[in-house]
Amino acid sequence: MEFYLVKGGCPLTGEVEIAGAKNAALAILAASIMTNETVTVENVPDVSDIRAILRVIEMIGGYVEKIDRHTYRINGSGIRSDVEVNNDLVRRIRGSYYLIGSLLGKYKSAAVAMPGGCNIGPRPIDQHIKGFRALGAAVRVAPPGLVAKASHLRGAHIYQDVVSVGSTINIMMAAVLAEGTTIIENAAKEPHVVDVANFMNSMGARIKGAGTDVIRIRGVERLHGTTYSIIPDQIEAGTFMFAAAATRGDVVVKNVIPKHLESLSAKLIEIGCQVIESDDKVRVSATGRLGKTNIKTLPYPGFPTDMQPQITVVLGLSGGTSIVTENVFESRFKYVDELAKMGASITVEGNSAIIDGVESYVGAHISSPDLRAGAALVIAALAAHGSSEIYDIHYIERGYEDFPEKLRALGADIVKVDTDKDEFGQKLVRVV
Ligand code: EPZ
Numbered sequence: 317m318e319f320y321l322v323k324g325g326c327p328l329t330g331e332v333e334i335a336g337a338k339n340a341a342l343a344i345l346a347a348s349i350m351t352n353e354t355v356t357v358e359n360v361p362d363v364s365d366i367r368a369i370l371r372v373i374e375m376i377g378g379y380v381e382k383i384d385r386h387t388y389r390i391n392g393s394g395i396r397s398d399v400e401v402n403n404d405l406v407r408r409i410r411g412s413y414y415l416i417g418s419l420l421g422k423y424k425s426a427a428v429a430m431p432g433g434c435n436i437g438p439r440p441i442d443q444h445i446k447g448f449r450a451l452g453a454a455v456r457v458a459p460p461g462l463v464a465k466a467s468h469l470r471g472a473h474i475y476q477d478v479v480s481v482g483s484t485i486n487i488m489m490a491a492v493l494a495e496g497t498t499i500i501e502n503a504a505k506e507p508h509v510v511d512v513a514n515f516m517n518s519m520g521a522r523i524k525g526a527g528t529d530v531i532r533i534r535g536v537e538r539l540h541g542t543t544y545s546i547i548p549d550q551i552e553a554g555t556f557m558f559a560a561a562a563t564r565g566d567v568v569v570k571n572v573i574p575k576h577l578e579s580l581s582a583k584l585i586e587i588g589c590q591v592i593e594s595d596d597k598v599r600v601s602a603t604g605r606l607g608k609t610n611i612k613t614l615p616y617p618g619f620p621t622d623m624q625p626q627i628t629v630v631l632g633l634s635g636g637t638s639i640v641t642e643n644v645f646e647s648r649f650k651y652v653d654e655l656a657k658m659g660a661s662i663t664v665e666g667n668s669a670i671i672d673g674v675e676s677y678v679g680a681h682i683s684s685p686d687l688r689a690g691a692a693l694v695i696a697a698l699a700a701h702g703s704s705e706i707y708d709i710h711y712i713e714r715g716y717e718d719f720p721e722k723l724r725a726l727g728a729d730i731v732k733v734d735t736d737k738d739e740f741g742q743k744l745v746r747v748v
Pocket residue numbers: 339340342410411434436438439440441442443444445478479480481482483504621622644645687688715
């Protein structure tokens with residue numbers, strides 16, 4: 317069994333380089349098979365969710381060549397039009413649902429197992445289905461999961477009932493190869509929606525308005541090969557910014573787009589951190605006890621739900637009472653019980669966490685309930701007095717490349733440990 321062993325109490329200092337955005341990469345890799353020409357994708361993060369989608373592309377007949385750790389050449393010409401996407405990896409990750417949009421757009425037919433992903437509450441896909449149907453597809457829930465078919469796709473005017481990153485991107489993918497114009501109203505505006513649109517435009521798509529709440533897509537007959545570099549991961553960047561704040565450190569977070577981090581920087585400044593932005597860097601430093609604030613998670617440009625656990629950990633150490641309200645997912649406070657083991661004083665009422673800041677956390681044995689909560693618990697352990705063991709780190713590895721290594725380079729005392737039993741049942745411990 318693998319876990320992180322963390323000895324807390326060291327302020328993080330130094331520089332850290334941010335990887336490509338996982339949630340953009342999942343969609344871009346799925347879209348890369350929409351042409352029969354070769355696509356080269358750069359700045360792909362080396363995390364387990366990405367390795368999973370690359371493997372799925374190979375398993376359905378796509379060609380995947382690893383050029384270096386972060387660059388892949390992909391060719392989708394070997395994928396059959398009647399392919400069934402049905403294996404354990406598809407069911408494990410969320411981003412596999414982008415194969416519905418990409419295959420439906422390319423072949424007018426998709427049969428894909430239902431996606432998995434972090435358990436953070438109900439994650440319906442009704443808006444994806446509504447969009448595919450509006451484009452003229454017959455969609456049904458049938459083995460292997462979701463089956464969508466159309467004789468041809470026609471552009472449509474689609475009003476989304478909720479702001480959804482997944483359905484905005486999925487509908488955009490299918491609409492790119494539909495006849496005529498599609499308009500998506502109430503579209504998600506996240507940076508990765510824009511990145512996917514830019515990627516598809518570089519393949520010959522005609523998408524306008526990504527990054528606003530109305531996206532217009534003029535269908536084209538075919539897409540062509542391209543070379544494209546993925547944007548930096550705003551959530552990985554934010555996680556290091558909040559780790560600097562929690563440990564009263566001084567960290568330069570490099571290879572970022574500061575504009576994408578504005579809602580985070582604003583909150584850090586509000587609670588007393590110093591934040592200095594330059595071209596592609598953000599420096600966060602903190603001294604002394606931080607202040608309280610209230611947070612409401614919202615779609616971009618609001619405060620991201622994917623940073624909610626990390627700011628809660630910081631506010632758990634701030635002076636006074638803060639309230640964090642989760643408006644996007646229903647069950648995203650599961651980590652609060654783990655944080656309580658470290659001495660946090662947090663009460664969850666409905667979709668709000670009421671946080672009475674404590675002076676410090678103490679080390680404990682804790683488990684990651686999901687990806688971002690796991691990263692937040694690591695931040696808590698880094699700020700705590702004493703040692704912590706953090707289990708279920710496979711969640712963290714879904715979305716953070718070299719997390720312990722990057723933290724160690726900032727002065728943290730964190731190692732990944734693997735315990736096993738030998739043939740006599742004795743516990744073996746080794747640092748990985
Ligand atoms: C994406 O999930 C991300 N995942 C999530 O990141 C992120 O938390 C989320 O967007 C919000 O930013 C990937 O990109 C793979 P949504 P997604 O569709 O697409 C409701 C992480 O830690 N909704 O924007 O599943 C839904 O229930 C992960 O990296 C519907 O009602 O999120 C939620 O309340 C976790 N019907 C809201 O919309 C639908 O058809 C936003 O969901 C679709 C969504």
